[in-house]
Amino acid sequence: MTAPRTVSRLTLYVRLLNDLLAEGAEFVHSHELARRARVTAAQVRRDLMVLGAPGSPKRGYKCRRLLDELSLFFNHETSKPVALFGVGDLGRALLSYFKMRHSDLEIVAAFDIDPLKNGRVIHGCRCYPLDKLESIVQERGISVAIIAVPASAAQLIVDRLMLAGIKGIVNFAPTPLHVGPAVFLENLDVAMSLEKAAYFASKGMPKKKDTSL
Amino acid sequence: MTAPRTVSRLTLYVRLLNDLLAEGAEFVHSHELARRARVTAAQVRRDLMVLGAPGSPKRGYKCRRLLDELSLFFNHETSKPVALFGVGDLGRALLSYFKMRHSDLEIVAAFDIDPLKNGRVIHGCRCYPLDKLESIVQERGISVAIIAVPASAAQLIVDRLMLAGIKGIVNFAPTPLHVGPAVFLENLDVAMSLEKAAYFASKGMPKKKDTSL
DNA sequence: GGATGTGAAAGTCTTCACAGCG
């Protein structure tokens, strides 16, 4: 099983490698990738080990080949439908962001409690009332959801999502969610991050300069 | 130096303890706090060690006392001005979110390249053009900034912020930022989190059910 | 010579387990 941190960085390498290709680079050394990703070269080489893609001491890694291996690793090609819950400012920001990105991930349905949003199409994505949750998750084969509703509404939605068989959740609500053991949960708590930044801004840095990623 | 993960959880305990007080609880056991935070009781006790607040085997920890120690730890009381860069959907979401929250952190200035936003007040926060960056950061004594601009604009702003003496940055732009060694950087990369969730949703979970936080 | 690939070491973070107290 590949380590979570490594998986995160691999998604970053995908972006950087696409940049490199666009710049016309055919090969890249671990040092160059490391410079762009703001990590060490050793880290890059360790991460790339899971791909099994060869690199030559002379030329480095072939960008195209790495991207192919990464496509396999992430099972790109098959697009993954995502559901969004909460179409406030944050929800709209996410819709427009993923609209732009060409990616295997696509937000195919948005849900909001506000009846005024029912049926509207925002950034190309249709809004549904919450009672359509189960039917749409099932029909569209959705296994990943984004929670962008107020904290008070989050757990109820998550409970329904779990019954509907969801497998991964990205949570923006500032509240700890309870999920079953087979569900992957990623919390993006803005208040927590800001407080942390403020704390280390006033006290000194935590040893090494790294964070999150 | 307190560990980053511990600092994150301590901010969470602040919220949970306020909930508990609001519910009329005077004392709380590590197990109850752990249940609400979705961590283990041992983790809670280990985290609380940095506060030096006593807990009694009989009653647990006194909520009021813990909050007082946490206030000291985070240097609450003194409010910390924060600058926001980028007033798109995401920026507006952040403004309305921090407007609501009663917190020591307050977004006191927003910056956007769009001249139409110049001078407007959004969710109680005034928008400025980017060329006011240095003067306002200095005048308001801002040491923490939020980057919510497109990836292409992020590094330039960060470079100027570092010259202006910024100490902490929360970055939403999907690009690795280069910061000096004395600057704390927290990356909240939505695309990365979603890709990670999708990956672990299709393969199985990474050993333990935890993530982020 | 300089880069890759990788055991082994060094950190960092979480959990265990148990002494000690109320």
Place this chain on the structure above:
DNA sequence: CGCTGTGAAGACTTTCACATCC
């Protein structure tokens, strides 16, 4: 007894360092 406080162990993660190859 069950809970707190904490050394020690265990689990991740990153870095070191070096054999190996072009």
